[in-house]
Amino acid sequence: MKLDKIDIKTTEVLEWKGVHLFHFQGSACSQKLRIFLNYKNIDWVSHEVNLIKGDQFSEWYLGINPRGLVPTLVHNGDVHIESNDIMTYLDQEFPNTKLFPTNLINEIKKDLDYQDSLHFDLRRLTFRYIVPHILGKKDPKKIDFKESHDGTIQGQGDAYKEKEISFWKKHYDHGITDDEVIESGNKFKDIYSKFDTILKNQNFLKGDEFTIVDLAWYVSTKRLYEAGIPIDKYKNVKNWFDKLDKDSNFKKEANPIFLLKITKVILKIYNKLKGKYLTDLVDF
Ligand SMILES: N[C@@H](CCC(=O)N[C@@H](CS)C(=O)NCC(=O)O)C(=O)O
Structure with a gap:
């Protein structure tokens, strides 16, 4: 989604040339973008937004991403947000090694929208099984600042920001509950069962060619595997995942930060001792 000039309060970026990506190492949506840029051999300038330190709440950053999320792309002075939209845009701008095949474009857009709609489910499992509450909870003062910041998206107020704020307020109060784990875990259980059937007869999710849908689901699968989804149970998914995970260009961008490995x-x-591990709550 391209921001209108009126949305961009940090106006210095309007003068920037080239491809600039604002991202964070451990963020799944940023990992997707980095793999995409490297895969397509696009030269890009890296700007880290440290989500643990709270860089996403600064006035400067909210001035180019009113949602306070990574990634953000600045390309020749234009600002784009939303990882899937950014990749859709860049694939047209840099048409070498296309990851959005023209004959599948509508289907692919629907698949990416669906994958994006599961972002809060992915986040729930991440913040229950990988990032401890003490490290993951957001400072209420910063959340209030983001809430009161009157940024616009294409000239309009932004309903998505409310969803974000409500997630973090609930997370601050009670972390991620068992019911939330069960709800989100079951969604992924159904998805991987379907993927397993699809991958029985083809190499990749949209056929025998690698597309953006594989890239997007590779990153989510890497994260969900870390969180405890037993991917090994889905043999075809496991083969597909291993093939991609062998590629060091993929792996290096999707590796969790060291602290989170611990x-x-x-x-x-x-969670195992309490009988509350993901596989205790969801029957995969
Ligand atoms: N739909 C958005 C989701 C972006 C998103 O939620 N990013 C997360 C990191 S993966 C973020 O910036 N979180 C902000 C925070 O932790 O405060 C996209 O695909 O770009």
Whole structure:
């Protein structure tokens, strides 16, 4: 989604040339973008937005992404938000090694919208099984600042921001509940069962060619595997995943930050002892 000039309060970026990506190492949506840019051999300038330190709440950053989310793209002075929209835009601008095949474009857009609609489910499992509450909860003062910040998207107020704020307020109060884990876990259970059937007869999710849908689901699958979804149970999904995960260009961008490798093990032991591990709550 391209922002209108009126939405952009950090106006210095209007002068920037080239491809600039605002991203964070551990963010799944940023990982998608980095793999995409590297895969397509696009030269890009990296700007880290440290989500743990709270860079996403600064006046400067909210001035180019009123939702306070990563990633954000600045391309020759234009500002684009929403990872899937950014990749759709860049695939047209840089048509080498196309990841959005023209004959599948509508189907692919629907698949990406669906994948994006599951972002809060992915986030629930991440913040229950990988990022401990103490590290993941957001400072209420910063959330209030984001809430009161009157940024617009294409000249309009933004309903998505409310969804974000409500997630983080609930998370601050009670973390991620068992019911939320069960609801989100079951969605992924159905998805991986379907994918397993699809991948029985073809190499990739949209046929025998690798597309953006594989890239997007590779990143989500990597995260969900870390969170405890037993991907090994879905043999065809596991083969598809392993093939992609062997590629160091994919792996290096999707690797979790070191601290989270440790917290994941601690949370695994803690939840296992309580009988609340993902596979205890959802019957995969
Ligand atoms: N639909 C958005 C979702 C972006 C999103 O939620 N990004 C997360 C990181 S994966 C974020 O910036 N979170 C902000 C925070 O943790 O405060 C997209 O695809 O770009």
